[in-house]
Each structure stands twice: as C-alpha cells, then as structure tokens.
Amino acid sequence: MQGALRGREAAFRRARCRLRGGAASRARARLLHAHRLRGAGRGARGPERHRRRRSVRRALRDAGRPADAWARLCAGLRAHAARAESRWRGARGRRGRGRVRRGRRRERARRRLRAGYGASGRGRGCRARPPRAESQGAAQARRQARRPRRRHRRPRRAGLGRSDGARHAHEGRTTGRARGRACARRGAHRLGRQLMFDARYSIRTHVAGALRAADAGVEVTLAGWVHRRRDHGGLIFVDLRDRSGLVQCVFDPEDSKAAFVVAESVRPEWVVKLSGVVRKRPPGTENPGLATGEVEVLVTEAEVLNRSETPPFEVESAIATDETLRLKYRYIDMRRPEVLDALALRDRITQRFRKSLEHRGFIEVETPMLGRSTPEGARDFIVPSRLNPGKFYALPQSPQLYKQLLMVGGLERYYQIARCFRDEDLRADRQPEFTQVDIEMSFVTQDDLLAMMEEVMREVLREASVDLPIPLPRLTYAEAMDRFGSDRPDLRFGMELVDLSDVFAGTEFKVFASALASGGVVKAICAKGAGDWSRGRIDALAPVAAEAGAKGLAWIAFSSEGEVRSPIAKFLREEEMAAVRERLAVEPGDLVLFAADARMTANEVLGALRTHLAGELDLAKEGFACLWVVDFPLFKWDTEEDKWSANHHPFTRPFDEHLDLIESDPASVLSYSYDLVINGIEVGGGTLRIHDADLQRRVLKVLGIAEDEAREQFGFLLDALTYGAPPHGGIALGLDRLVMLLAHKHSIRDVIAFPKTSSGACPLTGAPGPVSARQLREVHLRPE
C-alpha cells in the first residue's frame, strides 16, 4: 500500500510540476481558464458563443481565481495522474476493481509522464524545470548525463534518458558543448564518434546546431526547416532546425526588407535557406536552454526552398501522438531528436559491431534472402517462384544453415548484420522483420566464444556510454530457474526463490504436504514492501500465478505494525512460521508468497510473480544487468505434439559427457548453449554446433525426423558435415532489442526507421497490399 501511495504521490507531483513556477503560471492560468470556461458557450453558436465566453473570461479576470476551482483542477489532475500511474505499473492485476477506467488515454498519459511532460497538456512548466518527483534512478541518469565528459572522447548521448525529451528538444542533438565549441570554429559538427556531420558538400556554410559565441561576426548560410516562427510585427524570430539542432534567426526590416517579407510568409516545416551574420544575443535575451542560446543569426537573405502543408502533428509534440499516426507520417516523426537519436545510436552500435568484429578477424558475408522453407522453428514468409510453378522460396528466419556452411567452407570467422523474417504474431519486442548480428566461429570452445563476445559487447556498450564489467556472470539454466524462476532473469533486483521443502517436510498443511508427497517442492519469495497491501491487491496476484501454472496462491503478509495476515497461517506450526521468517529474512512490511508444486512449475510460478512484483513495487530499473545463461537442456518435451523437440535448434551440440544419454534419457542431456540476457530480456543466444554427421542423425532421430525426411530437408547440411566440417559455434544478437535497451525504449518499433504495427501492416506505405490478377497468374497462384 505504501508503495502504491508513493507512486501516486510521485505521479501527482509529476503532473503538477508543470503548474508550478514562474514559467508555468501562464499554463496554470490557462488550464484554470479552460476549466472554468467549460460550458460557458454551450448552446450558443458563432458570435454569440464567443460573446458569452468573452464575458466569462472578463468576469474571471476581475474576480481572480477562486480557490475551489483550483482545488477541483488539482483533484482532477491527481486522479488522472494516479490512473496513468497505475496503468504504467501494469495494474492488470487489479482489473475490475472500482471503476478505474484504463486504456489509450492512460497509455498516452504514461508516455507523456515518461517523456518528462506533464500528465496532460504539454507541460510548459517542465520545459523550464524538470519534473521534481522523478524516480531516483532517473535523477541519477540525468546527473550522469550532465556530468562533463572527457573532451573529444565520447559523444554525449542526449535524449537517451527518460526525462530528457523536453530539454533535449531545445538543445538540439549536439554532442557535448565542449566539442560543439571546438567544432564550431571550423564550421563542423560531430554526431557520434566517427560520423562527421557538417556543412561540407552542401549549399550551407555551417550547420545550425553548432553555432556558438565564438562564431560571432561570421557570415553564414544555413539551410533547414522552420521549427517555429515568432512574429512580433516589426521583428520576426524564426528557429531554424536541421539535423544538428536549432538556432534562432532574426529578421529585422531595417536590415533586410526582402528577407523580412519572406519571414512573414514562412510556416512551420517549410524548408528555407538563410544567409546572415552570427552575433551574440543582446544581454538578457540569451536562452540557456538552447545549445546555441548565446547567439542568433541576423538574416540578410532568405529563400524558400520548399513549402509544407500543415503537419498532422507538431514536430515537437509527437511524443503525445498516437503511434499509428506517427508511423504514417514517419518522415515527420523522425525530425524529432528522439527518433533521430535512436537511429543514430543504432548506427553507432552497428558500426561498432562491424569494427570490433573486423578487428578480430571476422569476415562479413551476405547470405541469400531467397532460401528454402524448412518446417522447423517459426513460420516462414514464402515467396512464389515464377520460373518454377508451384514452388516457393522462403525468407530466412536466420542465416543459421548458411553460416554453418560457411564454417565448413573454411571462413572460420563470419559475421553479418542480417535481416531475418518470421511470420508469427507480433509483440512490443517482435517485428515480422528484424535484424540480427549473426556470428559464427570455427575451432572454439564455449569459453572462447563467450570471452570474445564479452569483449565485443564491452566495446559496443561503451558506444552508449555504458561500462560493462567483464567477465559477465554466468548462470546455468538450472540455477537460473532455481533461483529466479526464469531462464532470462532480471538481476537488477533480488527477491530470489527460497526452497522451503525441508521446513515443511512434516507439515500438517495439506496443500504443502501433498505437493511434497508427490515429489514436488515448496518454495517462496519475499516481496519487500508489499506486506501492507490490501487483501484485494494481494488476491490480484493469484491470476498472475495461475497463468504460470499455479493451482492456488498461498501468502503471508507481515504488516509494518507487526501484524500477520494470511489465509494459511492457521495451518502452520509455530516453528514453521519461524523458519519462514528466518529463511526469507522477513521484516515487517514484507509479503511472502508460496508455490507448492512440481519443481519446474513452482519455479515458473514464483518467477512470474517475481517479475510482476518488481513492476508493482517499482524496484530498481536503472543500469544494465548483463549475464550469460548457459547449459540449456538439449531437448524439451512438446506436450502438444507428444514428442521431443529441440530446445534451441536441431544442430545444437550436446555435452560430450552426455552423448550416451541421447537415446536413453533425452531429458537430462545438456547442450553447449548460451543466452545473453540484459535486464530480463534475451538479447542473444547461440550454441556450439554438431559437426559430425552421425551425431546429427542421432539427434534428428530423437526429434522424430526420419532419415529420408532429414535427407529431404537438411541433406545439404548432412552432406557438408561429411566433408571435413570443423568444430564450430556461434551466436546471434537481436540488434533491435539491444538498441531498444540502450536507448531506454519500451518497444523495438522505436529503434526501427519504418516499423510495422502489431498486425504486420505499415501505416506509411500501406503494405501489405493487393496485387493484380496478372501478377498472381505470373507466379502461378489463383485468386480465391
């Protein structure tokens, strides 16, 4: 309960922050206004309506602002913020309680909160003053972002922090003031370590975002988009925006009447070329919120290069816009620093992978997009062959088979930034096409490969100013499941699973006793700070547990006042309670949750609860907890098809010491396999491969793939393995997911230039679309 209150408090403060402070007073007045005016013009039309509203406005102005109106407004905001907050925390468990309405509105509000805007509206206050009640982690991240960096070593990654959005919009995507100043002297601007973005090879002499006080007196020509125009009648300010940032341009009719006339006509997003002189702004008019805030350009020549329709949303406020609309007009959306930064970060990460791998002797090889469909794994996207009636290509789910063939071919070290396709249902972190950093090596042990990858990852993450300590921790699959109930545990918080089977060995509590009697376990987790939750909130955890396979959910709540609530406590002996307290290090205010079931089920139930509670309790979400999960079982039992299936893929190499068990005890065969996990998200995975044709046949046989079937589907690989295949192994990293994590995004759509919606459609191009009957005929398909 305390956690919930704290969350609401914080949300409310975030919402309210925009209503505070000098710069916010007008926003506050305006909101108040809106609130009071509601209905003032109701029933009237046209001039009459406006007359009525005018009179209300006047009355308001005269009467001041009644306190109760302000209170009502605050109450409304608080409710709104609380709803947004509860939605944000994934309050799915409380579904149906009260009349809390959730949905798109709160989804948007949540996005705004994250972006540092107010709970509604566009948070004028936040521009001048960042949200006060931000999470500790966010504050820390911000401090780090502000910490001066070593010059010329590392670009500042503005816009990656959660609360950077608003501030960043004005700073432009400069990469550190120190560098900016240095580069400005030669009219250059650097975006990222290796990428020089400046005015060379263009119709301009400088880029907008790089101008500094040192440039005063320099004649410049700029080109870009009109970000905003402030027309004072006798003086016009235009913020000119290009990829590098913003600079204020001044049009004074006394300096150039012609330019002034142009400025009068321009509108947001028009494309212009401006020439003029850089000068220091008059004292008192500097804008410290802008990287170029010390200077302005006095424009003497202005040319409109292109006009623009009124954009469907404002470039600056797109964060608060429906994502489908943003995707439809992605070319406008990506003018925002937030999108641009994500793409630029992605580029840096990609380049760093290339460089790091190249330095280690890897050769980048392109593999075919038009391949052959195989029944294993995900559903293929298929492409009909015009030249081969009735036959189809398949787009690659991954270059898996090709890269093994490259190893047989003696490439020894291969990599590829490879596009992969899977025709499966989509998620926030799944797109029908996505990018893998695909790697394969010959003559390596698992340790060789992991060590190499750790070094590469360290270099890559450094590109995002993340210091990755290596070697990374390694957990076996068994240990990960046992301690965290997940094969991709989030190690940013504890809440480990504790086995209490021995404690309850002789218990009289039937549920526990029967679970133990049938060979199961009793395990528990301790949720710090949930001990004061209401009965209803605790009960809302039951569906979470049930979804993971639990038959019920036993719990004991220890309130802050030392009170014990529990539906099961009365069945437990005193010494059992004492043992629970001791083993789980229970303190007042904790909630202990039990799972009594088969070991795997109990693990999964508590794992699901652990993840869910971490969200509810808002446990530490900062930093990058990176680890290897290794030694996965080779097979898993497919209950639907009633057969063994490959845990990873059919080419995974079993432990040498388990080769004898393949046929006799498939379940206990472990494999040389590894997943790279960051913050509870699987970022990559790989295995050592089978390089022996006989062994490969044995594994395929266990998988129920008959000899002739195997020939038909993988014959080429089986053949290849007979011609001197070296021992080899590799890994594939989900580039989209990795960049998503490093950019602090919540969907890979945010780090893809032109992503698809959850139904696989592209709102921008309209893909997938129909094709003509003739096209169908040509590929030998009949329309339905």
Added chain:
RNA sequence: GGGGUGUUAGCUCAGUUGGUUAGAGCGCUGGCCUGUCAAGCCAGAGGUCGCGGGUUCGAGUCCCGUACAUCCCGCCA
C-alpha cells in the same frame, strides 16, 4: 487462435443517470504587435462521436457485430 483496453475537431482529450444546437487546450486562418524563444492580444474556421445493426419517445453515452490500434496468453529464440 484467445483475452484486456481503446477509437469524439488537424493533434491531445473532456462529455455527469440516456435528454435542447457535442466542448476545451494546442494547432490552423485573418488582424494587431520591435526582443521573443511553446511569444502575446483580438477575431474566425473546423465534428458522419471508427463503421454497421439493435433497444428507446430520445443514443457520443446502453446492447450486439465489425474494422483498426495497443498490451498480454498461445505462437515465436
């Protein structure tokens, strides 16, 4: 394939128990305005309440269907 949530002006959203001609902020258009920086002030335009049925004297509001979006399960490494 299943479940949750949503769809009201260009954008973000209100819209009370079903009740007269559906509102706000921003944006847009026009006017005024020489130091703004989300400029300000004044005026104005802008709506098939996603779509199709139904209940009702009366539906933005209730019911059914459907499309789309989004999150989750299944699926997918």
